[in-house]
Amino acid sequence: MVTVLSPRPDLWTLDPDVVHLNHGSWGAVPRRTQEVLSALRAEAEANPMVWFRSVPARLTAARLELAAFLEADPEGFALVPNASAGITAAFATVPIPSGSRIVTTNHVYGASRFAAERVARARGAELLVVELPMQADDDTVVALIEPALVGASVLLLDHISAATGTILPIARLVELAHDRDVPVIVDGAHAPALIDAPTGDGADFWTGNFHKWPAAPRATAGLVVAERWRQASYPLITSWSEYDERLPERFDMQGTQDYATWIAAPESLRVLADLEWSVRRPQVTAMLEEGARLVAKALGTSVGEVANPAPTLRLVELPMVVADAEPFKEHVSNELQIEITLTGFEGRSYIRLSAHAYNQPSDYEKLSEGLPRVLA
Ligand SMILES: Cc1ncc(COP(=O)(O)O)c(C=O)c1O
Incomplete structure (x- = not known):
């Protein structure tokens, strides 16, 4: 029986008023x-x-x-x-x-x-x-x-x-x-x-x-x-x-x-070793997959289908094509206090969601609740 490990935002110094869903670009350095x-x-x-x-x-x-x-x-x-x-x-x-x-x-x-x-x-x-x-x-x-x-x-x-x-x-x-x-x-x-x-x-x-x-x-x-x-x-x-x-x-x-x-x-x-990263990683993946499905459902779109997805990155399609990603990301940041990144592929725009040990299910719930409002 594998223990379900709790999220550990306490090990980072990330602003608790901001949801960080883009570890993939710049990372985030733990306090230690x-x-x-x-x-x-x-x-x-x-x-x-x-x-x-x-x-x-x-x-x-x-x-x-x-x-x-x-x-x-x-x-x-x-x-x-x-x-x-x-x-x-x-x-x-x-x-x-x-x-x-x-x-x-x-x-x-x-x-x-x-x-x-x-x-x-x-x-x-x-x-x-x-x-x-x-x-x-x-x-x-x-x-x-x-x-x-x-x-x-x-x-x-x-x-x-x-x-x-x-x-x-x-x-x-x-x-x-x-x-x-x-x-x-x-x-x-x-x-x-x-x-x-x-x-x-x-x-x-x-x-x-x-x-x-x-x-x-x-x-x-x-x-x-x-x-x-x-x-x-x-x-x-x-x-x-x-x-x-x-x-x-x-x-x-x-x-x-x-x-x-x-x-x-x-x-x-x-720090990764102390976080039991090899045990934690599949649990983080499961949380991310659930979170991505939730966000896609809220947007009326789908999770980007790739044959071999990386454990901690998932795409969620946006209902429209975003030509200029930076103002979009800034708008979401200002309106929702959620940090995301976008990618484009084959003429479509996607949010690329990340998950790390500091993320929790409520992070994705918050995005799924807020994003439809911001896009309306
Ligand atoms: C696939 C890939 N290659 C290269 C880079 C560039 O990395 P760096 O900015 O550290 O040079 C990135 C950065 O996000 C990346 O995702």
Whole structure:
């Protein structure tokens, strides 16, 4: 018999008068991690010399804990400030000859697509975006991507699509691409804490954010590099670790910056462990599914159907198309004191609902009661 775990908003410092239903974008840092972070920054300000002398050893310890959380090979795990940096570094490493093709899908995150566009322009390559229908199952996804790999120099895939919350069949797609000698970059921004051992599918490069579902301080992300690319991979900022032989150390010190976030990040992993995240996650999923159904019913729409939804993201279709998401989100925030985000896919607009350990069923009830009024 599994115990039903209670929501723990008390572990966060979120405004209790606001309902937070968008953990997926910026995360939210638990109180305990904030305290560790503040203490580290106080140390830095008490004596910057002593602080910076202590950084390399502390960075190593934090990096190893973060790699272990992902069950990634620590020799191939580097710290980067965010998933965008990981993707940009990966594109800088992969050979992309003029006239070749960079392949991605219509699920690609906007900023990651821009990274692909920039590299395509610089190298004289073309960008091919494969259209995957929202409901596409794994077989369909594989069948649609396969023909695009002819003449491809690299394949960029979302592990969990930000637009739809769908999990792509990375292991199968990596095998397909490798059979055709096409390296794969995986944008795993949402994967840490949602997919267990997310880096184990054999991708050439995999990057993921710790500030999202592991609730670490922002600007904490990992880049996992397959062995054959480690010598050739460099951080985006050239600094003192330029000539470090090993990949993790080469990425560690990137000039003067706030290393406290990386050093404090493992505290959030300990908070997740204390929250019994592996037991809690399916319970959070069940709450979210119920909540999403409630909101869809109130709007007279439906929950977005995807074949493999991520545990803590669900789409609810809006009854109209929203051309400009920001004013809409701001209006809902001002009127209802509820924070949501929107996504668009295949010409439709959706609310993308999140759930984390601080959310409770009443959060979704409040949205289902208020939103029809705001849309009227
Ligand atoms: C799928 C995906 N990729 C990349 C990113 C970019 O992450 P960052 O802002 O940390 O670079 C996000 C952010 O939400 C995302 O959802």
